[in-house]
Every structure is written in structure tokens, then in C-alpha cells.
């Protein structure tokens with residue numbers, strides 16, 4: 001996103017006509033982008049980019065996409081995991097019937113649907129932890145913070161799913 005200095009770890013399709021081409025955003029901006037997805041309906045990728053640039057606060061003349069792309073998140077499993085994460089990060093879903101309230105936030109952070117199980121949670125956690133590890137983000141502080149949230153979310157979820165196993 002023009003003017004944003006956070007590392008761009010989340011991708012979103014450029015438009016409905018270019019679902020396999022992506023822009024990369026930080027978490028806040030991918031949420032913002034996804035929240036406006038309906039607004040972009042029918043617009044070309046170019047028109048969406050113009051719209052993004054017009055938006056207040058995003059007026060920087062440069063579009064440092066190359067730098068933000070950064071070569072992160074290149075493996076298939078990681079992309080699959082992040083896809084789920086990004087889509088769950090779009091407009092808030094109505095609370096699902098039967099989801100334990102204390103798990104709603106952890107599930108959202110991990111991009112998981114309820115019900116889930118230990119194997120699914122563990123697999124998603126490993127992908128996200130790899131993605132947000134500070135070593136993979138040039139020691140980025142924001143990535144470190146996200147990793148902490150992911151760790152906490154996983155610990156909470158796992159403790160709920162398998163209360164007999166302690167999570168370090």
C-alpha cells in the first residue's frame with residue numbers, strides 16, 4: 001500500500017478478473033482491502049489501483065510493490081494457509097452458532113473455521129509461524145508482534161481442544 005511501511009505478508013487478488021494476480025499488503029491493509037471487496041466488484045485491476053491511490057492517506061507517489069513483495073510466502077502450503085487467513089480477515093463474519101466465545105478471536109487470528117481439530121490447528125499454526133517469524137521478515141518488529149498473537153491464539157485453541165496437554 002503506498003505510504004505503508006509495514007511488511008506485506010498478506011496477499012489479495014487484484015480483481016475478480018485477475019484472481020490469480022495478487023497485491024501484497026500488511027494485515028491492516030489487507031483487511032481494509034478485503035472489507036471493500038464488494039465495492040471493487042466489476043472494476044479492473046487498474047481501476048482498483050487508481051481507487052487505492054485516490055484514497056486519503058495513500059497519496060505517496062511511489063508504489064513500492066517490488067520491495068514489499070520481498071520473496072516471502074513462496075511455498076504452496078504457506079500460500080494456501082495465508083489464503084484462508086486473508087479471507088477470514090475480510091468483513092467480520094457473523095458469529096457461528098456453537099463457537100465457544102473465548103475461541104472466536106484465536107480462530108480468527110489463525111484463520112480457522114469452527115469446529116476444528118488439533119491436527120488442523122497445528123498445521124495452520126506451523127504455516128503462520130513460519131510466515132511471521134522475525135527471521136523471515138528481516139527482524140521486523142511488527143512481524144514479531146503478530147507472531148506473539150499467533151502463538152497465543154494457538155496456545156489458547158490447543159488448550160481448549162486438548163486440555164490434558166500443556167502448551168509451552
Ligand SMILES: [Zn+2]
Pocket residue numbers: 001004005006025026027028029
Ligand atoms: Zn499496510
